[in-house]
Amino acid sequence: MATQAIQEGQIQRRQRTGVDIAVTVTTVLESMEAAIADLTEQGALITGCALEAGARIQIDYLGQTIYAQCRWAEVDRMGVQFVYPLADGPLFERLAVARAGRMPGGTVMPFPHVHRAPAGGRSFGRRAG
Numbered sequence: 001m002a003t004q005a006i007q008e009g010q011i012q013r014r015q016r017t018g019v020d021i022a023v024t025v026t027t028v029l030e031s032m033e034a035a036i037a038d039l040t041e042q043g044a045l046i047t048g049c050a051l052e053a054g055a056r057i058q059i060d061y062l063g064q065t066i067y068a069q070c071r072w073a074e075v076d077r078m079g080v081q082f083v084y085p086l087a088d089g090p091l092f093e094r095l096a097v098a099r100a101g102r103m104p105g106g107t108v109m110p111f112p113h114v115h116r117a118p119a120g121g122r123s124f125g126r127r128a129g
Contacts, residue, residue: 021039057069059080
C-alpha cells in the first residue's frame with residue numbers, strides 16, 4: 001500500500017499515530033531532549049523543542065538516526081518531515097506496535113477483562129488460597 005497516493009487531485013496521507021517516545025534532537029549547534037507525540041512513516045510531531053521552519057535536524061532513538069527537516073514550528077512543538085521514509089529500525093517498530101494497539105477509528109483497544117476464578121475455585125492449576 002502506497003503511503004501517499006494521488007486520487008482525484010488530492011493527496012492521501014497515512015493517519016497519524018499518537019505515541020509518546022523520548023528522543024534526542026540534534027542540530028549543527030545543539031542537542032535537545034524532546035518527545036515524538038505523533039508519527040507516520042513520512043514525519044512526526046515533536047514536542048519539547050522548536051526550531052525555525054527549514055532547519056535540518058537529526059533525531060536519535062535507541063541507536064537509530066533519522067534525518068529530518070522542520071516544516072513548521074510553534075512555541076514548544078514542531079512538525080518535521082523525514083528525509084527518507086521510515087521503513088525499519090526501532091522507531092519504525094514503535095510505530096507498528098502503536099498502530100497494532102488501535103482500532104480502525106483511532107481509539108485505543110481496551111485490554112480484555114480479566115475474569116477471576118469463583119471463590120474456592122481453581123486458577124492456573126493452583127488451588128485458590
